[in-house]
Amino acid sequence: MSLPPTATASLVEEVDKCLICVLRDGRKLIGYLRTVDQFANLVFQDAVERIYVDDYYGDIQQGIVIVRGENVVLLGELDAESAQNSKLTRVSAADILQRKQVQLEERKKSEQEERQRRLTMQREQPDIVDDF
Amino acid sequence: MILLSILFHTNKSSTIKMLFTSFFKTLVGKTVVVELKNDLSIQGTLTSVDQFLNIKLDDITVGNVDKYAHMVSVKNCFIRGSVIRYIQLPPEHVDTQLLQDATRREAGEKSA
């Protein structure tokens, strides 16, 4: 019993389907998968990056993209029916980028506050010193 | 059971180590929960596995749908093996004795 010649055998069946690809940095690409190899390197045609912010989403046109396999988290087949039932609202590319920017700044702010709290804590407990 | 012994026996005579690939092939058709390193949990029916332990799931459901809104319209998916942290398995379909024997065999092969 030997494995099929192609390593990522199961991906070959997905070629030419419209798929969503989740990347390691959290981004989502949607496009037609045109080719794959044993590392799960991928080529998409007519790809868009779909950005989600709260209950809104928008697409940024990307055209043809090559994705290096190690950055792939998962590939999913989109089901048209459940996509229609979704509570999400589609907005323009400019709109979603604006919303993303706002979200990013809010996150940056709360991370900074957290860092400040940790710094304050360390100052208030100077007896805890690293032994090394 | 015959399938199991074929899989594990072939393993013994080959120099390529595929203990876990062979093991997951015995679980095809069963429901598992795959937990990814980005904390996403996906429950689904295991449909295929390869030697990198990339896996395919069917009829998937995702925990914490609000955080992962993009997953609601996905019904089946391919998951790259390297992003997996855990896979929760159905204990009634795992022969632990067989696994231990196969593990000892593979460990012994290496040092022989």
Added chain:
Amino acid sequence: MDKGVEEPLDLIRLSLDERVTVKMRGNRVLSGQLHAYDQHLNMVLSDVVETITTSEIDEESYEEIIKTTERKMPMLYVRGDGVILVAPPMR
């Protein structure tokens, strides 16, 4: 075939069918019965208890709060690249 301990993984072979402690990346610790492993330290454990430790800073008192959450899983495959250490059972 059952030699002593010549290389690190031999110690894990001797822990087969025993309860082991596995320290994982992301402040996770697993405890479970070991049924399988390979050279990457991929493993199958049963009757697993996972403990996750997180730390938060209290808004008011600026005190560090250490929280632990526990999860039980009857049968678990663990991918080896997240494993930091494997501790054999106490003897």
